[in-house]
Amino acid sequence: MNIYKLQYTNKAEGDADLLAKGTYEIITEEGVTQDVYRNGTQAIVYLGKIVEVPATDTTPPIYYDGVFYDLMTTEEFDFGIHELFPVNCVHSFLGYEKNAEGTDVDPDELIIE
């Protein structure tokens, strides 16, 4: 299983790149449109903006540039400059380690109940 952590300038750019790479397709049936995962895609998670500095009572939050996605797939892709390798992620998949990314990631290393 592969998990990619991706950054784009905005959602339109991210959606277009993921669509162009065949990770999903847009299907319209009787006027109802839906995104359907294709070609090994297990999940696309749109994280949106990520807060760098939280808001306070007097100041709004400061965000990292752009918007972010997590992609889980059985396939390998080259996302070029859009792929990130963060060390303190804000999102994970249930059962996978916090900073899982790249190829052949394993489930969570340690969960204490």
Next chain:
Amino acid sequence: MSLLDDVSIVVTPNGYKAGELYAVVPVPTEGSELITDGNFPTPNANWTIQGGAATTWVINNNIATRTGSTNWGLYQNITRTVGSLYKITFNVLTYTSGNLQVRLGDGAANNVTNTGSKTLYLIWDGSTDKFAFEGSFIGSIENVSVKEYTSADMDVTRATAATRVDENGLVNYAEILGGEEVTCGDFSCAVPTDYWVVPDGNVTFSSGAIFDVDTKMYQNNIIVAGTVYKFTYEITENTGGMTFRFYNGASYNFVDDSVGVHTVYFTGAGTNHRFYLSTLSGTSLTLKSVSVKEVTRDNVPRIDYTGGGCPHILAEPQRTNEITYSEAISLSTGEVNSGTGSDNTATDNYGISPNGTQNATRLVASSATGAGEYSLRDFVLTTSAAESYTQSVYLKSNTGSNQKLSYYGKGTGTRGFITVTNEWQRFEITGASNTTNYFIYLGLRPEDGTDSSCDVLVYGLQLEQASYATSYIPTSGITVTRNQDIFTRDGIGSLINDSEGTLYFEGSALENGSSSNRFISLSDGTSDNLIYIRIDSTASRFRGFARGSSGSYTIITANGFPQTDNNKIALVWDATNFRIWINGSERATTTINDLPVGMNTLNLSDPTSSGNFFGKVKQLQVYTTALTDTQLAALTS
């Protein structure tokens, strides 16, 4: 005549393994052997080597060996049925390099890249009748067998863990546990040191394993890198604050050293395969028992007992829990008070939670009672767009008496109160964010009818960007996503009768009406030939669709049945009619346009794997006959 005389597929909440939900009917069966000389006798008389004698496949002494990289194949022509599933077994004796491609006809190949006994399942696509080994493989194989395999066990894909309510009413992960890896885990065997290695001799065995300070013991051949394990241990005494840790094959991990039963999930690493237990500092620690079992959670279907009674198969969409600490409520929420004397305290890991362990948070609060006065815990999610959100939380009284609490969020309508009882209940509220935030409030607000003081247990706080709640997604520090459940079964052409039949479903959808249609389908894997139930995007509407040979759709519609109710629905087709029965009566009928041809696939989605069904499945049945009205009335009542 019994209905069971004609049923060819029955799927119920029954047996399962990782990636597979077992069908009750049919019992899996294997046909006769289709390969001649699968044991590669000499001289070879039945295997064809592409390219003739000068090629790189050599058959000798019951072994077929490929020695060169020229891309020639080894094959036999065998008799098969289009759309049927075949079980292929063989042993890879040696492997040097490359892909061993195993192929039926011109269909997609399965690649094998290592040694060992192999079992593959492939569907014949109706092209060439070859069964072939191809690819760049360098190595040798033996004992080849190909048999038609009849089963309606459904493939399950989710690729993440997921929780469900088990038969005891506990919220836990759907998982498959392997056998015990540790020997003498309760230390009651005659000579524990026959199994446990104690390098420094500072562990003694008497009603458990008693550790001195800074010591360790281990067993060999336990840990395999990449395998996930469930490690359960019970500490009965800890003197002097001794710390306790285990070794996952590559590094030590400190774990709970308090008296009690504890469970840790970890992934094996390294290459020495040892499982160590070790103590540091303190005076003495007594370990009563240790268990290590392999565990699988990804793709495990969920037999869910929510609501009690008979279980159902749970199929849910992808969801993310936006709460970063779903169980450590003191970390995920803040204290907000108004009015003199208003105050609250959240104490994590205080009580027994719905998952059976001590990880529920205690919330004790008191509030002033005037207008605009409250004592609440709040969670605020920063958003950048207005969206629907659903919040959920488990609550239970910690006093033995019912308590009235305030629980609301942004855009959830008029505030009121909820009644928290002595039983764990999950409270769900759907609301909407604005363009900057969504918030959750939990606690006391007497002006809304709540008590002025409370003492409750809290567990499993969850916030999903959606219009309804799904199963609990545990988090611990960051947001977490559970993937969608997908159920499919192809290669079952022999179990579906194109010319007449009945497709029966009992269950409920997760929402009444939706942004998309949801399907339960029989098909040939395309939209050209199909019979399907459509749980319509319009609330309280079910539709039946039939199509044959890319002709026009035959459509029937039934309105007035809330999709979130438990409904019993049957689609019935024959050469003349197409009918839909729901809950004991025929609801619509029409003349069928074209009969489908070559149906061999059953999906909880449409034939092209869009429009996934998300809901609770109690029964799924396929009949090879168009049931009579009497039978349909009995089946759907």
